[in-house]
Amino acid sequence: MAYTTFLPPEFRVVIDKEACLQCGRCVQQCGWNVYTWDETEQRPRPDHSKCSACHRCVTFCPGGAITVKRNDLTFKGSDSMSPELVKAIWKQAETGGVLLTGMGNDKPYLRIFDHLLLDACQVTNPSIDPLREPMEMRTFLGRKPDYLEVVPAAAGSRAAGPKSKYRLVTELDRQLQLETPIMFGGMSYGSVSLNVHRALAMAAVELGTFMNTGEGGLHADLEPYQDHIIVQCASGRFGVDTSYLQAGAAVEIKIGQGAKPGIGGHLPGEKIDYQVSITRMIPQGTDALSPAPHHDIYSIEDLRQLIYALKEATGYKPISVKIAAVHNVAAIASGVVRAGADIIYLDGFRGGTGASPTIIRDHVGLPIEIAVATVDQRLRDEGIRNRASIVAAGGIRSSADVVKAIALGADACAIGTAALVALGCHVCQKCHTGCCSWGICTQRPELTRRLDPEWGAAQLINLVHAWTHEIAEVLGALGVNAIESLRGSRERLRGLGLDQTVLDILGVKAAGL
Amino acid sequence: MNAREHLNLSPDSAAVRRVPTGPARRGPSGIEPARLTAGQPGTARGEVHRQQGRVVIDARGVYYKTLNEQIREEIEQGAREIVLENVIGQRYIGTGLAYRGVTVIVNGVPGNDLAAFMNGPTLIVNDNAQDGVANTMNSGLVIINGDAGDVLGYGMRGGSVYVRGSVGYRVGIHMKAFGDSRPLIVIGGHARDFLGEYMAGGEVMVLGLGPNDDPIVGSYIGTGMHAGVMYIRGTVAPHQLGKEVRHQEPGPEDQARIREIIHDYCQVMNISEAEVLARPFVKIYPYTSRPYGRLYAY
Incomplete structure (x- = not known):
């Protein structure tokens, strides 16, 4: 006995028939070919299994008729064998392939940034108002020297500058200047x-x-x-x-x-x-x-x-x-x-x-x-x-x-x-x-x-x-x-x-x- | 001798730009930071003799950065042929050089990354070369009148490398062809393991000349190869090949191409064409251009 697939659609595309203007824009907008145009009924029909919840159609539907919902199929549920793992096994059993994905890690590991708190000044050390006072955001990326070598400059020489009596000898490596x-x-x-x-x-x-x-x-x-x-x-x-x-x-x-x-x-x-x-x-x-x-x-x-x-x-x-x-x-x-x-x-x-x-x-x-x-x-x-x-x-x-x-x-x-x-x-x-x-x-x-x-x-x-x-x-x-x-x-x-x-x-x- | 002109190789279409020569930078006590970190201080410049378009630089005791600066300066001042005498391990000779019609002749053993990213010139080494020759080279001609080390021609996109002797491991990895650029490596002697791994275009030829009894090529030849071709003079056992390649007797078109390559190589190396062609070649080619096309589940 052969099944086409065990994999249920991840999302369900719900079209409000009353709000649908039957313009077909969703058919044109979707890069995954979720929609086909039903000629007899003159309205779009979604193939839920192709939807990735990217909301392109939702954003561009002039009638605001489309919503995308998670396909809330109830699994018996197991903390160890979660529906995600079950579905991954089905996919690999059906294809024999390495599972691919995009973007970044979406697993619930500890997000350290969200457990770090910043300090602020109160009473004894004044804070600065960035709206009224200059705030230096410029950064230079690149190698900085271990130390700088300066020598006394000849009086009146251009290298010395109008006020300085010293001249920088160390030539710096090139830097990237970020504003x-x-x-x-x-x-x-x-x-x-x-x-x-x-x-x-x-x-x-x-x-x-x-x-x-x-x-x-x-x-x-x-x-x-x-x-x-x-x-x-x-x-x-x-x-x-x-x-x-x-x-x-x-x-x-x-x-x-x-x-x-x-x-x-x-x-x-x-x-x-x-x-x-x-x-x-x-x-x-x-x-x-x-x-x-x-x-x-x-x-x-x-x-x-x-x-x-x-x-x-x-x-x-x-x-x-x-x-x-x-x-x-x-x-x-x-x-x-x-x-x-x-x-x-x-x-x-x-x-x-x-x-x-x-x-x-x-x-x-x-x-x-x-x-x-x-x-x-x-x-x-x-x-x-x-x-x-x-x-x-x-x-x-x-x-x-x-x-x-x-x-x-x-x-x-x-x-x-x-x-x-x-x-x-x-x-x-x-x-x-x-x-x-x-x-x-x-x-x-x-x-x-x-x-x-x-x-x-x-x-x-x-x-x-x-x-x-x-x-x-x-x-x-x-x-x-x-x-x-x-x-x-x-x-x-x-x-x-x-x-x-x-x-x-x-x-x-x-x-x- | 300008071997490129001699061979009448067509110049490719890639844009050639002037390489800016970095300002001479001094750190504490007048030593450049790069020298300090390399642990090789020294600012001596090589002695230069100029004769019309020909320039001879004595590289003895000259730090590589200074030597390469001198080479660029001379080319910018009109030199068309530069001879480097007494080269001992100076790295990056010809690296990033993007001048067509210029020949650099190296007398001595140059250091690693000879002709890396090179785009156009002809570079002749009258001795052995070390690792990383023609790394990501774009166009030009490199002739090594001795042996060369590992990773020769890594990611090479165009131009030719002729080696009179043998080469080390991982030669011709990820070579690729594009448009009119088709990189070519011809090895007179033997090659070690991983020849042409991940090869994505171009041609590699190994002749196995000389008295050496080693196998002509090592093992894992063409692993992950998905384009291009290798011609090996002699026989290759199936266990030497990567699983992405097949071998067969060259067809008529391959034979014509083999004769063409051999003709040019023998002319440059001044060896007998008939002698080289006396033994049959085997052709190694990838069986698919998409070796990993069915690996993933979408």
């Missing part, structure tokens, strides 16, 4: 659409921050924004040539990604259309496989070799190294900094992805809070914290998370998922299907054209401006007037509901102490 401590994380063209890249690039220029190409090359249309783009060099080396390396403000070596530490990438051939193909510099329709490791990097020394090769090829631009937060992240980060990285980009296990095996996304890695705190402490203990800036990413959901990450030791934060949400992403976790109805995580032209890059840039600018204002408010309440006064200032954090081990690792006192 707000928020940048955009690496998302490749191929996983996201070109219009997403355009929106991110335009917003980065306007905000005085940086977007990151991810491992998908740099499309020619983005050249005008290249001073605000970090280009990525990962194991597949897609789109990497001398022009690409020289175009970016910095180069990032991607070793790992928070959503899928230790595994490579796999962009299916269906997503490699002509434009993606010329940008990645691979033939149209072939799979783009990024090997799990860089096969030229088997040690810290090998990493050093690639870092300096990239420096040689770019005239010594800052080199960032992106690693996933994993168990020994502090020791690894120490090695990465000693290898010569100017920036170390830590990606926590809640970071998003265009596609990852579910088992990896949900069970591998560490929270970014732990990674930032341990890496910052380790680099301080070893006296090399100045040699590299720390960027915290993978689970930054709000300005409060940014503030807490910086207080734990980060120099800046990067957002990926939050940026996509600003562009309309509804976190349906179906990025790997390439059917994104919002035109974000797809290459289908009829879908990608839905995202207007200029509108998208405005959304991103609004978001980051709002967060920046919020961060300024918090800094004022803390009584400091510069983002760098907060960096690593764990004394301004208290943990509520965290056990002593976690508190010790974070270097944070319990609330009340």
